Amino acid sequence: MMPSGPRPDDGHDKEFMITLAKGLAVLSAFGKQRPAMTLSDAAAVANLSRATARRVLRTLTQLGYVVQDGRAFSLTPRVLELGFAYLTGQDWIDRALPMMKELSEQLGESCSGSILQGVEIVYVARVPARRIMSTALAVGSRLPAFHTSLGRAQLGYLDGAEIWRRLRSAPIEAYTPYTITDMQALFDRVRADREQGFSIVDEELERGLRSIAVPVLDRTGQAVGAINLSAHSTRTTRNEMREKFLPELKAIAQRISQAPQPIS
Incomplete structure:
Protein backbone atom coordinates (compact mmCIF):
# COMPACT_ATOMS: atom_id res chain seq x y z
CA MET A 1 0.00 0.00 0.00
CA ARG A 78 19.57 1.99 12.09
CA VAL A 79 15.89 1.89 11.09
CA LEU A 80 15.87 -1.71 12.33
CA GLU A 81 16.07 -0.33 15.86
CA LEU A 82 12.52 0.99 15.45
CA GLY A 83 11.17 -2.40 14.44
CA PHE A 84 13.15 -4.31 17.06
CA ALA A 85 11.86 -1.96 19.77
CA TYR A 86 8.33 -3.01 18.84
CA LEU A 87 9.11 -6.71 18.58
CA THR A 88 10.78 -6.80 22.01
CA GLY A 89 7.53 -5.48 23.47
CA GLN A 90 5.52 -8.27 21.85
CA ASP A 91 6.72 -11.12 24.03
CA TRP A 92 4.14 -13.53 22.63
CA ILE A 93 6.24 -13.66 19.46
CA ASP A 94 9.29 -14.97 21.32
CA ARG A 95 7.16 -17.61 23.00
CA ALA A 96 5.50 -18.64 19.77
CA LEU A 97 8.55 -18.90 17.51
CA PRO A 98 10.07 -22.14 18.89
CA MET A 99 6.68 -23.85 18.73
CA MET A 100 6.10 -22.55 15.21
CA LYS A 101 9.48 -23.90 14.09
CA GLU A 102 8.70 -27.30 15.57
CA LEU A 103 5.28 -27.37 13.92
CA SER A 104 6.67 -26.32 10.54
CA GLU A 105 9.27 -29.11 10.67
CA GLN A 106 6.65 -31.64 11.79
CA LEU A 107 4.17 -30.84 9.01
CA GLY A 108 6.58 -29.65 6.33
CA GLU A 109 4.61 -26.44 5.75
CA SER A 110 5.23 -22.74 6.33
CA CYS A 111 4.14 -21.25 9.64
CA SER A 112 3.73 -17.50 10.20
CA GLY A 113 2.65 -14.99 12.80
CA SER A 114 1.25 -11.52 12.24
CA ILE A 115 -0.33 -8.50 13.85
CA LEU A 116 -3.19 -6.45 12.44
CA GLN A 117 -2.44 -2.89 11.38
CA GLY A 118 -5.32 -1.01 9.82
CA VAL A 119 -6.41 -2.90 6.71
CA GLU A 120 -3.17 -4.89 6.48
CA ILE A 121 -1.39 -7.63 8.36
CA VAL A 122 2.29 -7.28 9.20
CA TYR A 123 4.37 -10.44 9.50
CA VAL A 124 6.17 -10.56 12.85
CA ALA A 125 7.31 -14.20 12.72
CA ARG A 126 7.97 -16.43 9.73
CA VAL A 127 9.13 -20.06 9.41
CA PRO A 128 9.17 -20.89 5.68
CA ALA A 129 9.15 -24.50 4.55
CA ARG A 130 8.62 -24.47 0.80
CA ARG A 131 8.16 -21.45 -1.38
CA ILE A 132 4.45 -21.45 -2.21
CA MET A 133 3.91 -17.79 -3.07
CA SER A 134 5.27 -15.95 -6.09
CA THR A 135 6.47 -13.20 -3.73
CA ALA A 136 8.77 -14.24 -0.90
CA LEU A 137 7.50 -13.22 2.53
CA ALA A 138 9.62 -12.15 5.48
CA VAL A 139 9.20 -10.40 8.82
CA GLY A 140 7.86 -6.94 8.04
CA SER A 141 6.00 -8.00 4.89
CA ARG A 142 2.44 -6.72 4.54
CA LEU A 143 -0.62 -8.28 2.96
CA PRO A 144 -4.29 -7.21 2.75
CA ALA A 145 -6.01 -8.28 5.96
CA PHE A 146 -9.45 -9.03 4.48
CA HIS A 147 -7.99 -11.53 2.00
CA THR A 148 -5.70 -13.48 4.35
CA SER A 149 -6.47 -16.03 7.03
CA LEU A 150 -4.17 -14.17 9.44
CA GLY A 151 -6.14 -10.99 8.88
CA ARG A 152 -9.61 -12.44 9.15
CA ALA A 153 -8.69 -14.33 12.32
CA GLN A 154 -7.97 -10.95 13.96
CA LEU A 155 -10.56 -8.72 12.28
CA GLY A 156 -13.39 -10.68 13.89
CA TYR A 157 -12.36 -9.34 17.32
CA LEU A 158 -13.27 -5.79 16.29
CA ASP A 159 -16.81 -4.55 16.75
CA GLY A 160 -19.07 -4.46 13.73
CA ALA A 161 -18.80 -0.71 13.15
CA GLU A 162 -15.01 -0.85 13.13
CA ILE A 163 -14.97 -3.81 10.72
CA TRP A 164 -17.17 -1.82 8.33
CA ARG A 165 -15.01 1.29 8.71
CA ARG A 166 -11.91 -0.67 7.73
CA LEU A 167 -13.73 -2.46 4.93
CA ARG A 168 -14.75 0.83 3.37
CA SER A 169 -11.18 2.14 3.55
CA ALA A 170 -9.57 -1.03 2.19
CA PRO A 171 -8.71 -1.44 -1.50
CA ILE A 172 -10.89 -4.41 -2.46
CA GLU A 173 -9.68 -6.13 -5.61
CA ALA A 174 -9.91 -9.55 -7.22
CA TYR A 175 -6.50 -11.15 -6.81
CA THR A 176 -7.79 -14.45 -8.20
CA PRO A 177 -11.14 -15.73 -9.54
CA TYR A 178 -11.86 -16.93 -5.97
CA THR A 179 -11.32 -13.60 -4.20
CA ILE A 180 -14.34 -12.40 -2.24
CA THR A 181 -14.92 -8.80 -3.33
CA ASP A 182 -18.46 -8.19 -2.07
CA MET A 183 -18.24 -6.12 1.11
CA GLN A 184 -21.21 -7.73 2.83
CA ALA A 185 -19.82 -11.19 2.04
CA LEU A 186 -16.43 -10.19 3.46
CA PHE A 187 -18.05 -8.83 6.61
CA ASP A 188 -20.08 -12.01 7.04
CA ARG A 189 -17.00 -14.19 6.50
CA VAL A 190 -15.03 -12.28 9.14
CA ARG A 191 -17.89 -12.67 11.62
CA ALA A 192 -18.31 -16.38 10.80
CA ASP A 193 -14.59 -16.99 11.29
CA ARG A 194 -14.77 -15.35 14.71
CA GLU A 195 -17.65 -17.68 15.64
CA GLN A 196 -15.81 -20.84 14.57
CA GLY A 197 -12.48 -19.73 16.06
CA PHE A 198 -10.36 -20.03 12.92
CA SER A 199 -10.11 -18.80 9.35
CA ILE A 200 -9.39 -20.63 6.10
CA VAL A 201 -8.55 -18.68 2.96
CA ASP A 202 -8.53 -20.83 -0.15
CA GLU A 203 -6.74 -19.40 -3.21
CA GLU A 204 -8.28 -15.95 -2.65
CA LEU A 205 -4.97 -14.09 -2.50
CA GLU A 206 -2.96 -16.25 -4.90
CA ARG A 207 -3.75 -19.29 -7.01
CA GLY A 208 -2.58 -22.46 -5.31
CA LEU A 209 -2.20 -20.85 -1.86
CA ARG A 210 -4.35 -22.28 0.93
CA SER A 211 -3.94 -21.25 4.58
CA ILE A 212 -5.55 -21.65 7.98
CA ALA A 213 -5.10 -19.30 10.95
CA VAL A 214 -6.15 -18.95 14.57
CA PRO A 215 -6.03 -15.84 16.77
CA VAL A 216 -3.54 -15.33 19.59
CA LEU A 217 -5.45 -13.92 22.56
CA ASP A 218 -4.38 -11.98 25.63
CA ARG A 219 -5.78 -12.61 29.08
CA THR A 220 -8.80 -10.41 28.40
CA GLY A 221 -9.76 -12.48 25.37
CA GLN A 222 -8.70 -9.89 22.81
CA ALA A 223 -6.63 -10.77 19.74
CA VAL A 224 -3.04 -9.51 19.87
CA GLY A 225 -2.00 -11.43 16.75
CA ALA A 226 -2.56 -14.62 14.80
CA ILE A 227 -0.60 -17.65 13.62
CA ASN A 228 -1.18 -19.72 10.50
CA LEU A 229 -0.04 -22.62 8.38
CA SER A 230 0.13 -22.27 4.60
CA ALA A 231 0.29 -25.02 1.99
CA HIS A 232 -0.12 -25.50 -1.73
CA SER A 233 -3.65 -26.53 -2.62
CA THR A 234 -2.37 -29.63 -4.41
CA ARG A 235 -0.84 -30.95 -1.18
CA THR A 236 -3.54 -30.27 1.39
CA THR A 237 -7.34 -30.11 1.25
CA ARG A 238 -9.50 -27.83 3.38
CA ASN A 239 -10.73 -30.83 5.36
CA GLU A 240 -7.16 -31.95 6.02
CA MET A 241 -6.35 -28.46 7.27
CA ARG A 242 -9.25 -28.63 9.72
CA GLU A 243 -8.41 -32.15 10.87
CA LYS A 244 -4.61 -32.03 10.88
CA PHE A 245 -3.48 -28.41 11.09
CA LEU A 246 -6.17 -26.76 13.20
CA PRO A 247 -5.66 -28.76 16.43
CA GLU A 248 -1.91 -28.05 16.31
CA LEU A 249 -2.41 -24.32 15.75
CA LYS A 250 -4.99 -24.10 18.52
CA ALA A 251 -2.66 -25.89 20.91
CA ILE A 252 0.13 -23.39 20.23
CA ALA A 253 -2.21 -20.40 20.56
CA GLN A 254 -3.52 -21.73 23.86
CA ARG A 255 -0.02 -22.31 25.22
CA ILE A 256 0.97 -18.76 24.28
CA SER A 257 -2.12 -17.28 25.93
CA GLN A 258 -1.65 -19.30 29.10
CA ALA A 259 2.07 -18.54 29.45
CA PRO A 260 3.03 -16.87 32.75
CA GLN A 261 4.58 -13.82 31.05
CA PRO A 262 2.16 -10.98 30.32
CA ILE A 263 1.19 -10.41 26.71
CA SER A 264 1.62 -6.79 25.72
Whole structure:
Protein backbone atom coordinates (compact mmCIF):
# COMPACT_ATOMS: atom_id res chain seq x y z
CA MET A 1 0.00 0.00 0.00
CA MET A 2 1.42 3.37 -0.99
CA PRO A 3 2.16 5.70 1.90
CA SER A 4 0.65 9.16 1.90
CA GLY A 5 1.19 12.45 3.59
CA PRO A 6 -0.72 13.62 6.66
CA ARG A 7 -4.48 13.53 6.28
CA PRO A 8 -6.27 16.86 5.74
CA ASP A 9 -8.19 16.52 9.02
CA ASP A 10 -5.11 15.88 11.16
CA GLY A 11 -4.92 19.58 12.01
CA HIS A 12 -8.12 19.27 14.07
CA ASP A 13 -6.11 17.61 16.85
CA LYS A 14 -4.01 20.24 18.59
CA GLU A 15 -1.68 17.53 19.89
CA PHE A 16 -0.97 16.22 16.38
CA MET A 17 2.65 16.82 15.26
CA ILE A 18 2.44 17.31 11.52
CA THR A 19 6.23 17.53 11.17
CA LEU A 20 6.66 14.10 12.74
CA ALA A 21 3.92 12.73 10.48
CA LYS A 22 5.75 14.03 7.42
CA GLY A 23 8.99 12.40 8.57
CA LEU A 24 7.28 9.06 9.07
CA ALA A 25 5.61 9.37 5.66
CA VAL A 26 9.03 9.68 4.04
CA LEU A 27 10.48 6.77 6.05
CA SER A 28 7.56 4.51 5.11
CA ALA A 29 7.95 5.45 1.45
CA PHE A 30 11.11 3.34 1.26
CA GLY A 31 10.64 -0.37 0.65
CA LYS A 32 11.32 -3.32 -1.61
CA GLN A 33 9.95 -1.47 -4.63
CA ARG A 34 11.78 1.73 -3.69
CA PRO A 35 15.04 0.88 -1.85
CA ALA A 36 16.48 4.23 -2.98
CA MET A 37 14.77 7.48 -3.92
CA THR A 38 15.70 10.89 -5.18
CA LEU A 39 14.34 14.00 -3.51
CA SER A 40 11.67 14.25 -6.20
CA ASP A 41 10.71 10.60 -5.71
CA ALA A 42 10.31 11.03 -1.95
CA ALA A 43 8.23 14.16 -2.36
CA ALA A 44 5.91 12.50 -4.87
CA VAL A 45 5.44 9.21 -2.99
CA ALA A 46 4.95 10.85 0.43
CA ASN A 47 2.72 13.55 -1.05
CA LEU A 48 4.95 16.41 0.16
CA SER A 49 6.46 19.48 -1.43
CA ARG A 50 10.08 19.24 -2.55
CA ALA A 51 11.11 21.77 0.11
CA THR A 52 9.47 19.73 2.87
CA ALA A 53 10.88 16.45 1.56
CA ARG A 54 14.35 18.02 1.46
CA ARG A 55 14.14 19.11 5.11
CA VAL A 56 12.85 15.70 6.17
CA LEU A 57 15.60 13.83 4.31
CA ARG A 58 18.32 16.11 5.67
CA THR A 59 17.04 15.55 9.20
CA LEU A 60 16.81 11.78 8.76
CA THR A 61 20.32 11.77 7.30
CA GLN A 62 21.74 13.67 10.27
CA LEU A 63 19.96 11.30 12.67
CA GLY A 64 21.50 8.30 10.90
CA TYR A 65 18.31 6.73 9.52
CA VAL A 66 19.02 7.69 5.90
CA VAL A 67 22.21 7.91 3.85
CA GLN A 68 22.75 9.95 0.69
CA ASP A 69 24.75 8.77 -2.32
CA GLY A 70 24.74 11.40 -5.03
CA ARG A 71 21.10 12.23 -5.72
CA ALA A 72 19.80 8.99 -4.20
CA PHE A 73 18.72 8.47 -0.60
CA SER A 74 18.37 5.07 1.06
CA LEU A 75 17.71 3.67 4.52
CA THR A 76 20.49 2.66 6.91
CA PRO A 77 20.43 -0.36 9.23
CA ARG A 78 19.57 1.99 12.09
CA VAL A 79 15.89 1.89 11.09
CA LEU A 80 15.87 -1.71 12.33
CA GLU A 81 16.07 -0.33 15.86
CA LEU A 82 12.52 0.99 15.45
CA GLY A 83 11.17 -2.40 14.44
CA PHE A 84 13.15 -4.31 17.06
CA ALA A 85 11.86 -1.96 19.77
CA TYR A 86 8.33 -3.01 18.84
CA LEU A 87 9.11 -6.71 18.58
CA THR A 88 10.78 -6.80 22.01
CA GLY A 89 7.53 -5.48 23.47
CA GLN A 90 5.52 -8.27 21.85
CA ASP A 91 6.72 -11.12 24.03
CA TRP A 92 4.14 -13.53 22.63
CA ILE A 93 6.24 -13.66 19.46
CA ASP A 94 9.29 -14.97 21.32
CA ARG A 95 7.16 -17.61 23.00
CA ALA A 96 5.50 -18.64 19.77
CA LEU A 97 8.55 -18.90 17.51
CA PRO A 98 10.07 -22.14 18.89
CA MET A 99 6.68 -23.85 18.73
CA MET A 100 6.10 -22.55 15.21
CA LYS A 101 9.48 -23.90 14.09
CA GLU A 102 8.70 -27.30 15.57
CA LEU A 103 5.28 -27.37 13.92
CA SER A 104 6.67 -26.32 10.54
CA GLU A 105 9.27 -29.11 10.67
CA GLN A 106 6.65 -31.64 11.79
CA LEU A 107 4.17 -30.84 9.01
CA GLY A 108 6.58 -29.65 6.33
CA GLU A 109 4.61 -26.44 5.75
CA SER A 110 5.23 -22.74 6.33
CA CYS A 111 4.14 -21.25 9.64
CA SER A 112 3.73 -17.50 10.20
CA GLY A 113 2.65 -14.99 12.80
CA SER A 114 1.25 -11.52 12.24
CA ILE A 115 -0.33 -8.50 13.85
CA LEU A 116 -3.19 -6.45 12.44
CA GLN A 117 -2.44 -2.89 11.38
CA GLY A 118 -5.32 -1.01 9.82
CA VAL A 119 -6.41 -2.90 6.71
CA GLU A 120 -3.17 -4.89 6.48
CA ILE A 121 -1.39 -7.63 8.36
CA VAL A 122 2.29 -7.28 9.20
CA TYR A 123 4.37 -10.44 9.50
CA VAL A 124 6.17 -10.56 12.85
CA ALA A 125 7.31 -14.20 12.72
CA ARG A 126 7.97 -16.43 9.73
CA VAL A 127 9.13 -20.06 9.41
CA PRO A 128 9.17 -20.89 5.68
CA ALA A 129 9.15 -24.50 4.55
CA ARG A 130 8.62 -24.47 0.80
CA ARG A 131 8.16 -21.45 -1.38
CA ILE A 132 4.45 -21.45 -2.21
CA MET A 133 3.91 -17.79 -3.07
CA SER A 134 5.27 -15.95 -6.09
CA THR A 135 6.47 -13.20 -3.73
CA ALA A 136 8.77 -14.24 -0.90
CA LEU A 137 7.50 -13.22 2.53
CA ALA A 138 9.62 -12.15 5.48
CA VAL A 139 9.20 -10.40 8.82
CA GLY A 140 7.86 -6.94 8.04
CA SER A 141 6.00 -8.00 4.89
CA ARG A 142 2.44 -6.72 4.54
CA LEU A 143 -0.62 -8.28 2.96
CA PRO A 144 -4.29 -7.21 2.75
CA ALA A 145 -6.01 -8.28 5.96
CA PHE A 146 -9.45 -9.03 4.48
CA HIS A 147 -7.99 -11.53 2.00
CA THR A 148 -5.70 -13.48 4.35
CA SER A 149 -6.47 -16.03 7.03
CA LEU A 150 -4.17 -14.17 9.44
CA GLY A 151 -6.14 -10.99 8.88
CA ARG A 152 -9.61 -12.44 9.15
CA ALA A 153 -8.69 -14.33 12.32
CA GLN A 154 -7.97 -10.95 13.96
CA LEU A 155 -10.56 -8.72 12.28
CA GLY A 156 -13.39 -10.68 13.89
CA TYR A 157 -12.36 -9.34 17.32
CA LEU A 158 -13.27 -5.79 16.29
CA ASP A 159 -16.81 -4.55 16.75
CA GLY A 160 -19.07 -4.46 13.73
CA ALA A 161 -18.80 -0.71 13.15
CA GLU A 162 -15.01 -0.85 13.13
CA ILE A 163 -14.97 -3.81 10.72
CA TRP A 164 -17.17 -1.82 8.33
CA ARG A 165 -15.01 1.29 8.71
CA ARG A 166 -11.91 -0.67 7.73
CA LEU A 167 -13.73 -2.46 4.93
CA ARG A 168 -14.75 0.83 3.37
CA SER A 169 -11.18 2.14 3.55
CA ALA A 170 -9.57 -1.03 2.19
CA PRO A 171 -8.71 -1.44 -1.50
CA ILE A 172 -10.89 -4.41 -2.46
CA GLU A 173 -9.68 -6.13 -5.61
CA ALA A 174 -9.91 -9.55 -7.22
CA TYR A 175 -6.50 -11.15 -6.81
CA THR A 176 -7.79 -14.45 -8.20
CA PRO A 177 -11.14 -15.73 -9.54
CA TYR A 178 -11.86 -16.93 -5.97
CA THR A 179 -11.32 -13.60 -4.20
CA ILE A 180 -14.34 -12.40 -2.24
CA THR A 181 -14.92 -8.80 -3.33
CA ASP A 182 -18.46 -8.19 -2.07
CA MET A 183 -18.24 -6.12 1.11
CA GLN A 184 -21.21 -7.73 2.83
CA ALA A 185 -19.82 -11.19 2.04
CA LEU A 186 -16.43 -10.19 3.46
CA PHE A 187 -18.05 -8.83 6.61
CA ASP A 188 -20.08 -12.01 7.04
CA ARG A 189 -17.00 -14.19 6.50
CA VAL A 190 -15.03 -12.28 9.14
CA ARG A 191 -17.89 -12.67 11.62
CA ALA A 192 -18.31 -16.38 10.80
CA ASP A 193 -14.59 -16.99 11.29
CA ARG A 194 -14.77 -15.35 14.71
CA GLU A 195 -17.65 -17.68 15.64
CA GLN A 196 -15.81 -20.84 14.57
CA GLY A 197 -12.48 -19.73 16.06
CA PHE A 198 -10.36 -20.03 12.92
CA SER A 199 -10.11 -18.80 9.35
CA ILE A 200 -9.39 -20.63 6.10
CA VAL A 201 -8.55 -18.68 2.96
CA ASP A 202 -8.53 -20.83 -0.15
CA GLU A 203 -6.74 -19.40 -3.21
CA GLU A 204 -8.28 -15.95 -2.65
CA LEU A 205 -4.97 -14.09 -2.50
CA GLU A 206 -2.96 -16.25 -4.90
CA ARG A 207 -3.75 -19.29 -7.01
CA GLY A 208 -2.58 -22.46 -5.31
CA LEU A 209 -2.20 -20.85 -1.86
CA ARG A 210 -4.35 -22.28 0.93
CA SER A 211 -3.94 -21.25 4.58
CA ILE A 212 -5.55 -21.65 7.98
CA ALA A 213 -5.10 -19.30 10.95
CA VAL A 214 -6.15 -18.95 14.57
CA PRO A 215 -6.03 -15.84 16.77
CA VAL A 216 -3.54 -15.33 19.59
CA LEU A 217 -5.45 -13.92 22.56
CA ASP A 218 -4.38 -11.98 25.63
CA ARG A 219 -5.78 -12.61 29.08
CA THR A 220 -8.80 -10.41 28.40
CA GLY A 221 -9.76 -12.48 25.37
CA GLN A 222 -8.70 -9.89 22.81
CA ALA A 223 -6.63 -10.77 19.74
CA VAL A 224 -3.04 -9.51 19.87
CA GLY A 225 -2.00 -11.43 16.75
CA ALA A 226 -2.56 -14.62 14.80
CA ILE A 227 -0.60 -17.65 13.62
CA ASN A 228 -1.18 -19.72 10.50
CA LEU A 229 -0.04 -22.62 8.38
CA SER A 230 0.13 -22.27 4.60
CA ALA A 231 0.29 -25.02 1.99
CA HIS A 232 -0.12 -25.50 -1.73
CA SER A 233 -3.65 -26.53 -2.62
CA THR A 234 -2.37 -29.63 -4.41
CA ARG A 235 -0.84 -30.95 -1.18
CA THR A 236 -3.54 -30.27 1.39
CA THR A 237 -7.34 -30.11 1.25
CA ARG A 238 -9.50 -27.83 3.38
CA ASN A 239 -10.73 -30.83 5.36
CA GLU A 240 -7.16 -31.95 6.02
CA MET A 241 -6.35 -28.46 7.27
CA ARG A 242 -9.25 -28.63 9.72
CA GLU A 243 -8.41 -32.15 10.87
CA LYS A 244 -4.61 -32.03 10.88
CA PHE A 245 -3.48 -28.41 11.09
CA LEU A 246 -6.17 -26.76 13.20
CA PRO A 247 -5.66 -28.76 16.43
CA GLU A 248 -1.91 -28.05 16.31
CA LEU A 249 -2.41 -24.32 15.75
CA LYS A 250 -4.99 -24.10 18.52
CA ALA A 251 -2.66 -25.89 20.91
CA ILE A 252 0.13 -23.39 20.23
CA ALA A 253 -2.21 -20.40 20.56
CA GLN A 254 -3.52 -21.73 23.86
CA ARG A 255 -0.02 -22.31 25.22
CA ILE A 256 0.97 -18.76 24.28
CA SER A 257 -2.12 -17.28 25.93
CA GLN A 258 -1.65 -19.30 29.10
CA ALA A 259 2.07 -18.54 29.45
CA PRO A 260 3.03 -16.87 32.75
CA GLN A 261 4.58 -13.82 31.05
CA PRO A 262 2.16 -10.98 30.32
CA ILE A 263 1.19 -10.41 26.71
CA SER A 264 1.62 -6.79 25.72
